[in-house]
Amino acid sequence: xxxxxxxxxxxxxxxxxxxxxxxxxxxxxxxxxxxxxxxxxxxxxxxxxxxxxxxxxxxxxxxxxxxxxxxxxxxxxxxxxxxxxxxxxxxxxxxxxxxxxxxxxxxxxxxxxxxxxxxxxxxxxxxxxxxxxxxxxxxxxxxxxxxxxxxxxxxxxxxxxxxxxxxxxxxxxxxxxxxxxxxxxxxxxxxxxxxxxxxxxxxxxxxxxxxxxxxxxxxxxxxxxxxxxxxxxxxxxxxxxxxxxxxxxxxxxxxxxxxxxxxxxxxxxxxxxxxxxxxxxxxx
Numbered sequence: 001x002x003x004x005x006x007x008x009x010x011x012x013x014x015x016x017x018x019x020x021x022x023x024x025x026x027x028x029x030x031x032x033x034x035x036x037x038x039x040x041x042x043x044x045x046x047x048x049x050x051x052x053x054x055x056x057x058x059x060x061x062x063x064x065x066x067x068x069x070x071x072x073x074x075x076x077x078x079x080x081x082x083x084x085x086x087x088x089x090x091x092x093x094x095x096x097x098x099x100x101x102x103x104x105x106x107x108x109x110x111x112x113x114x115x116x117x118x119x120x121x122x123x124x125x126x127x128x129x130x131x132x133x134x135x136x137x138x139x140x141x142x143x144x145x146x147x148x149x150x151x152x153x154x155x156x157x158x159x160x161x162x163x164x165x166x167x168x169x170x171x172x173x174x175x176x177x178x179x180x181x182x183x184x185x186x187x188x189x190x191x192x193x194x195x196x197x198x199x200x201x202x203x204x205x206x207x208x209x210x211x212x213x214x215x216x217x218x219x220x221x222x223x224x225x226x227x228x229x230x231x232x233x234x235x236x237x238x239x240x241x242x243x244x245x246x247x248x249x250x251x252x253x254x255x256x257x258x259x260x261x262x263x264x265x266x267x268x269x270x271x272x273x274x275x276x277x278x279x280x281x282x283x284x
Contacts, residue, residue: 007067013271034069066099103270104239116242117196119145144222146196219255237264
């Protein structure tokens with residue numbers, strides 16, 4: 001039995017199986033070794049994951065974990081934790097960006113992009129990541145992410161760069177005042193999640209001409225500041241995963257076309273394609 005994990009801030013998608021035909025996807029809470037204590041991760045594994053598996057933990061022969069916060073140091077710590085839970089498994093822990101690259105590009109060269117709450121990208125040669133533009137987070141970077149879209153949209157609404165009714169509608173729908181917004185952005189934790197939570201509202205109004213222009217400008221910035229720096233970026237497909245990429249595909253493709261960039265596939269979650277990277281089609 002092989003176990004594959006793709007973990008973000010809020011949830012982890014797990015795929016277990018022996019072949020593509022005999023595989024299943026389940027979910028647990030998100031696992032991020034950069035932010036979570038050992039006890040918390042162990043609790044998720046033992047109380048969230050193991051009861052959902054159709055086999056004993058000792059039957060897992062290989063485990064491939066891709067996740068946010070899996071820096072080299074934290075990856076080593078997480079490997080030790082996973083080894084305690086799955087003692088007979090060969091375990092590999094990689095960044096969520098490597099997971100995206102393998103899911104989107106498989107064994108071919110390309111540029112892999114994650115656009116969700118945050119943003120990231122890399123140039124992939126079919127085996128390894130050879131270049132990565134630092135995303136820098138939602139304050140200094142993360143262009144094209146949900147947090148970035150929310151930040152820019154709020155600013156443009158409040159500073160009257162977008163129609164007044166958009167701000168009025170947002171304040172009403174989210175039951176917010178301007179004071180509430182400042183409190184959530186500058187004083188409360190997880191401001192990036194609050195800002196990203198505004199993207200459904202942006203999506204609902206994306207057919208408005210000024211909102212459409214706002215979106216294409218944001219995604220143009222993503223390409224200019226993250227993708228155009230990669231050598232040969234006009235010669236390889238640029239593929240996307242993440243909720244923002246999934247729901248704003250049209251605007252992303254429009255921005256790419258204006259820069260003579262070639263887009264590849266769009267997938268909502270890497271786990272959908274990671275199983276094709278790791279599992280064989282049928283038993284030998």
